[in-house]
Amino acid sequence: MKWLKEKGYGGAFIWTLDFDDFKGTSCGKGPYPLLNAINNELGSESTASTESFDTTTAEPENTEADTDIDMTTAEPETTDDDTDIDMTTSAAEPTRPI
Numbered sequence: 721m722k723w724l725k726e727k728g729y730g731g732a733f734i735w736t737l738d739f740d741d742f743k744g745t746s747c748g749k750g751p752y753p754l755l756n757a758i759n760n761e762l763g764s765e766s767t768a769s770t771e772s773f774d775t776t777t778a779e780p781e782n783t784e785a786d787t788d789i790d791m792t793t794a795e796p797e798t799t800d801d802d803t804d805i806d807m808t809t810s811a812a813e814p815t816r817p818i
Contacts, residue, residue, distance in 0.1 A: 722760035732758050 724732055734754070744751035 721758065725762070731762065734758070 721732070734779050737755070740752055740754040741749075742751055744753070747753050750756070
């Protein structure tokens, strides 16, 4: 818990609560010892950082837009192939009445 607080995290994640002692009969620390330990530690301010941080943002070095963009479009390639392509299709007769 100390590490979480030193890093400035606001909470902890528990994958499963199945292993917490809901009735308080296994460890002698009362019901919900895992959740209570997390709550007690994260609720205290004993290791919380009071250090302040500089939030000034540096100015970008270059704010001018790049205006040297080539906006020409290349011509499509053509071929000298004069092969005729049959663009006709034929439909098959239906095998059952419609």
